[in-house]
Amino acid sequence: MSYRELATRPVLAWSAVTVTSRLPIAMAPLAVVFLVRERPGGYSLGAVLAAVYVLGEIVGAPALGMRMNPQRARPQLAAGLAVGAAGFAGLGLLPGAHPVVLGALALLAGVGPAAVPGGLRVLLTSLVPERAVTQAMSMETVLTFAIWSAAPALAAGLALGVDPAVPLLLMGALLAVSVAGLRMLPAGWAAEPQEEGASMRRMLLRAWPVYVLGAAGLTLLALAELVLPALLEQRGIGIGWAGPLLAGFSIGSAAGGFVYGLRGDWPGSLSAQSTVLVLAVASGVALVAVLPWTAAIAVALVAAGLLQAPSGLARNLALREILPPSALAAGYSVMYAALGAGYAVSGTLAGALLKVVAPSTAILCGVVLTVLLTGAGFVGERRLIRRAAVPGDVQAASASASASAPVRKVRR
Structure with a gap:
């Protein structure tokens, strides 16, 4: 479409x-x-x-x-x-x-x-x-980055x-x-009734790895926005370049969101896409910390921006797969809070580090934090997938039975 x-x-x-x-x-x-x-x-x-x-x-x-x-x-x-x-x-x-x-x-x-x-x-x-959901959410991303720019x-x-x-x-x-x-606009959207005994809080907690990946992505955005002026001063570059460089990051993000929506399905699962893209953005931000030239920093920021929006889109689409329609608004709201928390924590960490280390070192420390959060989110999601693939009664049976004993397949 x-x-x-x-x-x-x-x-x-x-x-x-x-x-x-x-x-x-x-x-x-x-x-x-x-x-x-x-x-x-x-x-x-x-x-x-x-x-x-x-x-x-x-x-x-x-x-x-x-x-x-x-x-x-x-x-x-x-x-x-x-x-x-x-x-x-x-x-x-x-x-x-x-x-x-x-x-x-x-x-x-x-x-x-x-x-x-x-x-x-x-x-x-x-x-x-x-x-058309992927295209619609890509359009939303482009519009959001335009607003924030x-x-x-x-x-x-x-x-x-x-x-x-x-x-x-x-x-x-x-x-x-x-x-x-x-x-x-319509008064609301269609949603199946919540399953009996299902707790909204429990359903939302099930998606915690996606929220952690979201916080990791906003950690990078905070580093790019808050530490860049100090980094430019460290490199002897005019601080007036901070605005155009960050604008390049935002423009790259809008372009990346648009390109992601041109194709309905990209290789790999949504979880794998988000993880790889966040790590790629982290690599770009790390390059910003070590490159000494204005043009090179600009290229690294634009490249990081191109991948920043698709990583967020993949996370939102993954959340849509995990949660039922009745919990989606709450899930997106929790994601919004996780993004804000990731930005706030990273900004606080960067501010504290800038008092004792160089701006380039502060950025690299933030990149390490991002990698750790990304790893935690990816491992958590892998475990959730494995648990979903094996029903609870089968898990109990397999724990008590011998390894060679056949396990009867249980219909869900």
């Missing part, structure tokens, strides 16, 4: 809602820093507010995603977006408020729409035929060129528009 066949009215409406709901999320960390930077200790306060916002996302995504009703998801999505709009509007209207008040508003803005990306992803896959420039431009409160007010308005746009 070609991308042109995705140009239907429901998918276009979904795209409009996605842009208006995700652009504020992408702008938020930088926007809150600019909001308070002119206050005493403004940059420190801004960093804390950004951390509180991300913490709200990490906590809110799984908590709200697990409570989402597949058949009636739209009211829940609208409520989350409305809460986020109120949080952003409050920050924009009260920039001089006490830090505790600003922290509460930032937390509210993070928690409210945290489960929306997961819910919208499941809604998108319900709008297209099964054979434009968000920092938009937040900084409005804050510096107009007023620091304007980005927050715009973000609140965009979320309010997305609430209205939800009326153009």
Whole structure:
């Protein structure tokens, strides 16, 4: 199926809602820093507010995603977006408020729409035929990277060129528009009733290796974004190159997501694809740490970006295979929280390492962490596959029987 066949009215409406709901999320960390930077200790306060916002996302995504009703998801999505709009509007209207008040508003803005990306992803896959799911999710990836590429420039431009409160007010308005746009989308998606005795928490825990791989992938993204300016200074390269180099990474990611969707099935299992791609991205980031030339760093970053988006797509498709439709929104929300946690942990680690080691060494330490997380996720998934292939009563029988005794095959 070609991308042109995705140009239907429901998918276009979904795209409009996605842009208006995700652009504020992408702008938020930088926007809150600019909001308070002119206050005493403004940059420190801004960093804390950004951390509180991300913490709200990490906590809110799984908590709200697990409570989402597949058949009636739209009211829940609208409520989350409305809460986020109120949080952003409050920050924009009260920039001089006490830090505790600003922290509460930032937390509210993070928690409210945290489960929306997961819910919208499941809604998108319900709008297209099964054979077009890979293309639809590839299109979502391209759109997401485009949003994240434009968000920092938009937040900084409005804050510096107009007023620091304007980005927050715009973000609140965009979320309010997305609430209205939800009326153009279905109320929910079809999902089989949850099996008797099956726990949502247990189903989600079954997919933990995929979440670990997701955290590993975002560890690399954090390294590329947060340590690159310090690395350029170490190499004697103008720090102004950081923006164009990171833009190249984002453009490469958008291109990689598009190419991945051109083909319906790639060699190997989705788990193997994700593992290999994450390790390949890690190799590219490691090259960034050791290469001394600007052009070589640019090539390594673009190559890493080309593989970053396909690795994420493979993980999302693998999650779709593991979880039943009734748990997909919760699963994507947990994945969203895992990505945020991976980014936060890597950023904290990089900040601590930069105080005692060179930036290139900090990047290599982060790459080692990524490889360890990737290995843990891959081994965990292999074990889950083996357990799924052998029913529990057969496992018990084989443990007590002799190796030569035949084991009767049990139908599932």
